[in-house]
Amino acid sequence: MEIVRVEGLTFAYSGSEAPALRGINLVVEEGEFVLLLGPSGCGKSTLLRCLNGLIPHFYAGRMEGRVVVAGMEVSKTPTYVLSQHVGMVFQNPENQLFSLTVENDVAFALENLGMPREEIKRRVDFALRAVGIEGLRRRSPFELSGGQQQKVAIASVLALMPKLMLFDEPTSSLDPLSAKSVIDTISRIRKEFGTSIVVAEHRVELLADKVDRVVVMHDGRVIRDGRPREVFVQEEMKPYGIPVPKVVSMAKGVNKSLMVFNEVPLSPEEFERGIRGFLLDKVR
Amino acid sequence: MIKFDSVTYVYPTGVRALSGISVEIGKGELVALMGENGAGKTTFIKHLNGLLKPTSGRVYVDGKDTRSLSVAQLSRKVGIVFQNAEDMFFLPTVEEEVAFSLRNLGFDEGTVRRRVDWALRFMELEAYRNRSPFLLSGGEKKRLALAIILAWNPQVVAMDEPTVGQDSVQKEKLKEMVRQMVLQGRTVIISTHDVEFVAELRPRVILMSKGRIVADGRAEDILTDAGLLEGCSLLMPQVAATMSRLRDLGFDAKVISVEDAVKSIVERLRAVEHTRGS
Known part of the structure; x- marks a missing residue:
């Protein structure tokens, strides 16, 4: 089952001559975890806005092509309908939070949709538990740390139980430990609920071994699309502003002198396994 | 060049951001100020040019007590690039943006022109001199903010979270700029929690947590100490x-x-x- 189908998508913001997207084709299968990579200004955020309907509903511009999400043509579907199927978490959690308590923030969108009280309560409980912030429910979102705020933002999207969740650089303002915790939360949501996920992020170290697929954008186009191992192994990624996890560079460096790794590792754990396997082979 | 002598700073709201900080930073040193959000890094940096004066204790810049100097006087020695420095651009061209503060500092037109040329060349922004700052990319805006500061020729350059929101090409360029500034003999202080960026620069690392300095040493020693780092919300x-x-x-x-x-x-x-x- 497809959750996303993008065909020949070109978009130029009104007032700007150069298109931000130039002929994008992309299919995401249900349950897939996709990392969207590319330098600033490559069109990542614009593509995400096309998937949740912010474009064309709230941004003026010239659009060609077709975007279908969860079986609905985005340009013909009102955003309040889309929002029940596609959730988006932004870079800066503070902009998404506004209520007096965490609990109210998570309930807000559900109330807007006119859900029954009991259902709202059930879903708020579920979302807070899923993200691991039940203990914060009566706190004010504004006295929380950046990482906790981002989890509240994730919970409020998750409460809608969308089929597809989009993340636009969700950790860029967080310190490393909070960033890891947010990424782990996203990965757990995917595993537990089979939610399809598209995340735009620069922190490849935290994501390389968790995602199914890496889509690389440059100048409004998709220039690479494949499994993380296939994409990160390519040396010519660097000039495009695509970070490669350090373990990949280490493994390539080692292999130049000694053939240790048969496949490129994506995490310190996999690197360790490669080295220990090599040594074990020597003993045998 | 910089000396903090048991500096404590309490914001008017009662939040104690620095607690008894004592540290010296020498001429030409490259220092990464690391620690969790809220550790006191930005407050520390604001003490360098007198934007904040210690509640108790003393800060000395080049031997002088910052309490006896104005921000304008200190700014000639210490240039600070704040995290959202680019939000403060307001002039129609890149060139004018750099010239503005030089004129404010009272340099003659000849010097202003020479300094602007030099700073734009150094930051590789010459091609954009007549462009509006608002049309620059995120990385270019960061470089313009740095060019504005460098044009005054300060001995100390401090940057607050320069890598946030920057992609890997921009970070690479920033690293190059930092190395060049150090080669020119400047003292460079970078506040950041980007451990990968710091690992590649190998500076002296001053690790802060909850307003205190918890470690101070070589990047190789501090960035390999998992327990120490996690206490400050950092990872190896x-x-x-x-x-x-x-x-x-x-x-x-x-x-x-x-x-x-x-x-x-x-x-x-x-x-x-x-x-x-x-």
């Missing part, structure tokens, strides 16, 4: 995290760069092969 850079998993095999665990890691691994594996072979 990936190279160090990988090497620490292999410590029991006799691999060098105090390594933070890819090159050093590869060298150490290959040497060790060759040695093992050699022992087995003989």
